[in-house]
Amino acid sequence: MxxxxxxxxxxxxxxxxxxxxxxxxxxxxxxxxxxxxxxxxxxxxxxxxxxxxxxxxxxxxxxxxxxxxxxxxxxxxxxxxxxxxxxxxxxxxxxxxxxxxxxxxxxxxxxxxxxxxxxxxxxxxxxxxxxxxxxxxxxxxxNAADAVWSALPARIDLLLVELGRVQMLAVSVGVRPGSHPLGDDLAGLAEELTTLRAEVLADPLALWRPARVPAQRAGDTPTGAGPFAPAAGVVDTERFDRAGRGLDDIRVELEGLLRLRDEAHERLQQVGDLLQRADATLAEARRARGEVLAKIAATEVPAVPGPASALRERIVQAVELQQTGQWHRLAPLLDTLEDAATKELARARQSLTEVAQPLALRAELRGRLEAYKAMAARLGLAEDPEVVERFEKARWLLWSAPCDLRAAAEAVNRFQQSIRPARPPAPRPEAGGPVDRPAIGYQDERGA
Known part of the structure; x- marks a missing residue:
């Protein structure tokens, strides 16, 4: 040199x-x-x-x-x-x-x-x-150990604090390990997070995923990076993230039980109201069935079902669960009760409709008869002997007991036919002459 x-x-x-x-x-x-x-x-x-x-x-x-x-x-x-x-x-x-x-x-x-x-x-x-x-x-x-220790232990501690809060929430709604799957899940999460924290502190590199790059020479070091560039990589947080998601899911379910605790009394009252309405509807159906049997002749009347006693026993069980604070057992039972009570009310209404059908048909025929009577008066046929006779016959059949619905329906139809104006014969037109048309105001049976 x-x-x-x-x-x-x-x-x-x-x-x-x-x-x-x-x-x-x-x-x-x-x-x-x-x-x-x-x-x-x-x-x-x-x-x-x-x-x-x-x-x-x-x-x-x-x-x-x-x-x-x-x-x-x-x-x-x-x-x-x-x-x-x-x-x-x-x-x-x-x-x-x-x-x-x-x-x-x-x-x-x-x-x-x-x-x-x-x-x-x-x-x-x-x-x-x-x-x-x-x-x-x-x-x-x-750098790898410092990155893992900077990323995970504090976050695990925060999640453990949140886990403790969720465990207190679980106890408030009766969820404990051994008595409910959510309690077992919380205990498993606590064990997993405690184990993970101990592993992070003792072996942080087990959770480090390096991005391997060739070692840099001193002369190749980027400006501002110091004399040597640190290795790159990421912290593996999969176990921590999975525990966090699991805790979120459990918290959502527990908050649902907490809402149930606040709403249980009102929901049980609604179930009771539905059953009361169902019982009242069944009582109306039994009354209607008795009236049909007494007032309508030759009619097959279906039987009216009895009250849902088994459903009432389950309501008593739900009240006991509410009083003892077993919300995790009350939740599925209350959902079932609400569905069953809704179906019970629909069944009672269907029974009333089926039983009261003959009475509804009689009421319809009576209404038609009164309408045809008014039509006869407008047409000036109220004093016609045949019209009067057919009206009285239909009226007697509809207002007598027991009522024969088939005969009454035929009588109403005959009365309707008696007041239907006859169609005038159509004149044969002359060659080149005008053609006469039917009078305005003519009504056939459908128009009546």
């Missing part, structure tokens, strides 16, 4: 040395490193940190060797303002040749092919590359 090349090399190596010192001091103060040194580790984290801790110790030793070699080179350069050939040869050896003696032992992750040696002589550039590789190993472990 000439003098300019020596000065440039010294400046570059000095800048690298300062950057390495700053990086090592920052690593020494790194929160993740302090936590790793003070934690009771296990599993993958214990294995990785045992290697990284050795590398960190070795890094400081190599940094000292680098600093000593650089100091020796600076001392040679400071002998003369313009070094001679002997000084330039010595500086070329110190700055570019294998002038640094380092331990030959290799770390497990940094081991390469070939047997290990007790000591090695390498150049300052080779020493920097080796320091870069081992620093990346340490930094990856430290």
């Amino acid at each position: 000439n003098r300019e090349e020596v000065d440039r090399a010294l400046a570059r190596l000095g800048a690298e040395r300062d950057a390495v010192e700053a990086a090592l001091l920052a690593l020494q103060d790194h929160q993740g490193r302090r936590l790793l040194e003070g934690a009771a580790l296990s599993g993958r984290t214990e294995e990785r940190w045992s290697v990284a801790a050795q590398a960190l110790t070795l890094l400081w030793e190599l940094f000292d060797r680098h600093s000593e070699a650089l100091a020796s080179a600076r001392a040679v350069r400071s002998r003369r303002n313009r070094p001679g050939s002997a000084e330039l040869a010595e500086l070329s050896e110190l700055l570019g040749g294998p002038a640094v003696t380092v331990p030959g032992g290799r770390l497990p992750e940094a081991a390469g092919p070939g047997p290990a040696r007790l000591v090695e002589r390498i150049s300052l550039d080779e020493l920097m590359e080796r320091m870069n590789a081992w620093y990346a190993t340490v930094l990856e472990v430290v």
